[in-house]
Amino acid sequence: MISPLQTWGGELPVQYSSDLAVILVGVYSVAMIGIGLLASRYMDSEESYFVAGRRGGLLVIGLSYMATAASGWGMIGVTGAVYLSGAEYLILEMIAPLLTPLPFWLLARKLRVLGALKNAITGPDALVHRFQDRRLRLLGAASVVLSCIGLIATQYAALGVVGALILPVDFIGALIIGLVVIGIYTVIGGMLAAIWSDTIQGAMMAVGGIVAIGYVVFNYPGGTTGMVQTLQTEAPAMLEFSVLGGDPALGPWFLGTFLLLLLTFGGVPAFFTRFYMSRSVSTLRWGFLLAAVAYATATLYWWVGLYVRAGEARGLFEVPTPDAALPIALIELAPPIVTAFVLTAVIAAIMSTTNAWLNIAASAVQHDVINCYLGYDLDQDREVRWGRITTVCVMVLAFVVAASFQGLIFVLGSAGFALGACVFFPGVVLGYNWKGATTEGALWGGTIGLLATLLLVLAPQYLGLQVLPAGALGGPIGTLIGIVVFVGVSLVTNTNSYKDIDDKDIRDVIDTGRIRGNPFSERAPTASDGGTEADD
């Protein structure tokens, strides 16, 4: 994504001081630690730590799903990109609410059933059960950890930038304060704390989006008409269609790879966890709709970029950097309490997204590598303890990588999604929807996809090699390479294609329809576990 948020160690050159905002951030932080402590009372197994005991209700699943896809990085960065590039980029980003919930259609029922049948709790679990090869466990775990490091790094950058704007500290001070809060409630509360905080974050983002755009539209001189008239006369390029930049090669390359990124979102392992943790299959019924509505509401922030650009053209604002577009609009056009609330919502979004990715990475290390691959049979207390230790390790590792990465932070972020999708889109999304998928296809497709993604993302940063045309995003192309290899190899091999799978459970999961169809109707139903719904 061309989100301009790319600052590591920098601060927004915006004068803002609000005791109210400091208090709100403080209250939110204390509330999150409280949630962590509360959630820790339910931590008695690996299942409860990493998939919240499979007690997620509709609100939790829908809002936390949206909160995983949208983050504070997007609220600040995309608004800045719209300010920079205009309505055309806004339209492109608006496709996200339509495409992001697609994994619901592709995987939700299947993975919920897989979780119930096989106690699956991670992305690599889905790979191994489908293809019966433990090497996929390591490949999947590597993909998850690399993916999470990229995504967590982007959140660290946003946390420091926005935290320094609100709190009377610098970038590093804000980052450390934020990480201490995140660390406490993540380590203590695990995924249960993550989905509770994600739910609160999702609600705050949605409400904040409506309030923010409302005040900006009504308080901007002339409202929407005034904004459009200003842009038409002062910055007409902001309203033109030019295939993103006008270069006949650059625009289509960016457009194509960006759409590819959105279309392969289904391969992001964090979404699998949302499906595993739902209380029942029926819980998923309206999750798609809730996630789509919540995400659509959260996109309202992005419109602010056009008003800020128009205001700047009229001399109303001075915008020192695109990342400052949203804060400046709020400071200038909204009451102090609204500004404080929305900026707190941004902090909340960053914290809960970081928390969720930390849990996903920790589960890959602890569950997939230590427990399943190496075969350590830990008791429940030790499982939870090791989950917490690995969470802290991943947290520190991501910090080191983020602080030492010489390239742009947004490169890490866009690559982060692709590093997960390049293995899991072919292996899980296609693997559970295509009976012809084979083990060899998953191994070769995933391995080559992961290597290609790393090469295409890192080579320009570290080796100065520009192997792709200008405008092309390397990550989605790496994913596409993985998909092509996966399909090609599967067509000429047959190990663990549908008819060769011995495990009837897995064949039934593959036969489970994306919306309708129940191959388990002949089995005797069991009573629900009776767990307390997580959003009660």
Next chain:
Amino acid sequence: MIPHHTVWMKANDDTRNSTSYDPEKTNLRYSTLEGKTMNFLWIGGFAIPAIEISILFWLCAIGAGFAYGWLFEDIPEIHSDTSYKTSDEDNIPSNSEEIGE
């Protein structure tokens, strides 16, 4: 800053790149769009296609969510007939080790 250069709207591009740039003339792009290619998206009171297109995306997303929920078929709680162990060693049949080796 990404340079803007009209591809989809060639006529407008010529206008913008002319030496005698006239904002009023540029505005003709909207009256040109209105009633022609973008007419089906035009909603009175709004001035830029971005709004209509975005609303269209929103409606599609919400419509897809409704359709998914409407057609969704529940699956009662199920259980496996086979027991599951934590370690891969206990779950993967031994003959799977032959794959690719």
